[in-house]
Amino acid sequence: MRKPDVKIVLLGDMNVGKTSLLHRYMERRFQETVSTVGGAFYLKQWRSYNISIWDTAGREQFHGLGSMYCRGAAAIILTYDVNHLQSLTELEDRFLSLTDTANTDCLFAIVGNKIDLIDEVGVKDGAKDLNDPGKTISNCDSARATKRVCLDDAMALYKKILKYRMLDEKEVPAAEKMCFETSAKTGYNVDHVFETLFDMMVPIILRQRAEGPSQTVDITNYKPAKQTQSRCCV
């Protein structure tokens, strides 16, 4: 088995489309999936790197496994359903604490999926043409439309995450770059999410390779991120 260079973990409430996102990216098509049991993992060969991508189960029952999956992760994709505000709230309430075990320099991306289900009202210009008229919810179902989660909410969450992880906003990618809206069904923006992360992970991989063969994180040698950023002149 090829040894993965880095790990990406998909987290998020059940039924937000984590498996579909990954499936769309890996298999280039959309498939109705069943509820994920426990977790699954894919190995993606990207350029000369092996990237393992873990799909986790959103069900409460498997919640306890999240911490272990996140251990040593180089990037975490927090996924919510743009049609359900609750799924965004859950990210902060339930899932954020699972990322404690991830690498200190772990990247975060927040992805709002199922953009294809949004009614045209209130959809930003870029996504308009992707709406399949047959699948959209009718205009009169305004209750549904108002529940739509704004990208701003996701960006606010991103900033909260940085605070939670005690990261300096200036030293990590900006919220605008790390919050996405996607549709696993149409494929809209899906590649962009993964490839943006892959690109950002290259320096991490190279640093890991330079540091030697150890590719796992030993918590006994835990050092706070601040220490590694010391400069030569004080």
Next chain:
Amino acid sequence: MMNIKAFRLVSAIERELLMGDKDHISIECIECCGKNLYVGTNECFIHHFLLEENMSPNGKVTFSATKQRHKYLGFKKPVNELKAASALNRLLVLCDNTIALVNMMNLEPIPSGARIKGAVTFALNENPVSGDPFCVEVCIISVKRRTIQMFMVYEDRVQIVKEVSTPEQPFAVAVDGHFLCLALTTQYIILNYNTGASQDLFPYCSEERQPIVKRIGRQEFLLAGPGGLGMFATVDGISQRAPVHWSENVIGAAICFPYVIALDDEFITVHSMLDQQQKQTLPFKEGHILQDFEGRVIVATSKGVYILVPLPLERQIQDLLASRRVEEALVLAKGARRNIPKEKFQVMYRRILQQAGFIQFAQLQFLEAKELFRSGQLDVRELISLYPFLLPTTSSFTRSHPPLHEYADLNQLTQGDQEKMTKCKRFLMSYLKEVRSTEVANGYKEDIDTALLKLYAEADHESLLDLLVTENSCLLTDSVAWLEKHKKYFALGLLYHYNGQDAAAVQLWVNIVNGEIHDSTRSDLYEYIVDFLTYCLDQELVWKYAEWVLQKSEEVGVQIFTRRPLEEHQKDIFNPDDIINCLKKYPKSIIKYLEHLVVDRRVQKEEYHTHLAILYLEKVLQQKPSANGNCAEVTETQAKLRNLLQKSDLYRVHCLIDKIQGTSLHMESAILHGKLEEHDRALHILVHELKDFSAAKDYCLWSSQSKDPPYRQRLFHMLLSVYLKPGPSDCDLVPAAVDLLNHHATEFDAAQVLQLVPDTWSVQLLAPFLTRAVRESLHTKRVTQAALGLAKAENLLYKHDKIKLKGSPVRLSDKKLCQMCQSPFCEPVFVRYPNGGVVHTHCAANRHMNPNSSSPGNRT
């Protein structure tokens, strides 16, 4: 469900053998070490059996157990656990919270009575840290709350190494090196008993459901997780494999690579670690023990012991392939890599890839098939042989045995579907085209190229010609028959040519042109043949078809002689006289050929020049009187004639003059007279007969082209005299003379001209001439003066140098001292510096020390 048969359940110990008719006896635990099988019962007995593996005639594995002995331990408690330490010849027996050591063979307690007390359960460290081969490391969960103890167990003693306390009560343990994997009350953890560092894995309620902690390899464990998951975790606390999905009430797990086997109250389930899919389910009621011992998986109820016999991997893979589950078969084969010797694996794996390739091929999944054929290094003839008649009849190929696929040929595979057939053929075409230049083709080039030729010919594919004109290995006999069958005669000619049979090739093509056989591949086949013969080295062949080619077209046909490669001329392969002889019947051809000799190749031979000139002349004469209609052509030939007459010095002038006499070809006869240096005559013709003054002037120019200036002057003067000579029509000639003088002033000697010019002419008339003449003369004078001045200056320079060189003499006498060493000169040898200083030669050798000269580099 997609099932494969990975295991077979075989009974190991008959129920009667173990308990006879005593129904209250039940099996509590099992240990298997080599052929030794131990069973611990609820009545505190240990039974020792010898297990024999047999192969039944139908190839199935069976087991027979023979009872060796049994031992009663003397308690009223069940035997909880048994573990063999074969290096010590000891069996560790957990009964009544005590681990006792007994002899593996006779089951007698050891004399020293060494034992570990207060153990709830225990585990052996399969990745020991001590390095002592006569010691096993045992980890126990103590009866003391939240306590784990590590022991070293030797042949006849035990020694406690470490005691660690855990945050919660442990329920199950597995050991790897310094790492303990523990199931605590609410979670699993990894605990390093050496450093005390612990790592949470995930929550699990051990009181609700029985935990499973199973070491599956170096630093990796398999754990029962929430929702019936089989979770993998490493000692670093990460998961490197996706979980497998068991039922909620799983009670035991075992590993038999690449499978994870689990037991619940009704079934034994088999999952693959490679793709996490469930592969097999065996109904098994009331099972309560599932363990693997050195690769042997044993499952037991309270009454019977069974062995799960794995089917050979190859068999499993073949089963998968037979049901077209290519992906799974490949995953399984790849997963087996580390369990099979490298060479054997490679052979097996290649074969599987090839088989998989044919499965994809049969489903017309050509891209996938190609990739599999490529990576499986398929003998390409296996594929070709599927297509009827494609392999050469001489090919010695026989398909591999056992066969890689079930198809006799393409007809069977496609079931006669023409569309599928075409697709398959198109695939083979592209595949062969790709591989023919790679190493895959090594040794089979003939088979590949012949097959490709057949496919191309049949499909009327344009690449057929490309194949034949480039390097190829098409077999002649097979290909000839095939091309004839498909009426690809032009291609057949190419094939003949490639095989050195040019005569056959040309004959075939000639037949096509003549309409005897039909092949419309090339509409310009005649030109192609001409071209072919032009570059054909076979002289005989060229002669053979020369007549045919010329009859078709004199102008084009003659190219077989005129366009031959340059290097051939030097070798004189074709004698020009033979060619001329051959071309006699073809007037157009012969002119072209002679032009080729005279103009292109510049052959300096009188005959050819004369012959060509005469032919031109005849043509001109022949056309002249007939009609003025094709005027252009007359002029063209005439121009050629004139050009030849002017440029060439080789033809027989007199012969031509004879022929030209009495005709109206004045210009030509003037040229001819010119050639005889009869300029007077020539100019006379031009001026008086042709009255073409500009031609007369041109005549003066070209006749003197390669001659010296006086020669040219003479001609111009001659022309002037002709103009000025009083004659019957002198009135016409005066303007011509004036014109000549005014426009070519420089060609004349002005002084002479002035004497010739009639006195009656005004100065105005000759003004341009006179101006030019004066200017010319002045110019000459000045140039001469400048040259004279320059020559004088040069002379002066030389004189100056000469005087400088002579200079003043240096006198040496007894009194003259060397400037360096201040001693007299004893020999007539010295060195003089440019500043006049005189020193010894040896002193000058140290010239950098010379005190008087700042730049002592130059000696004179």
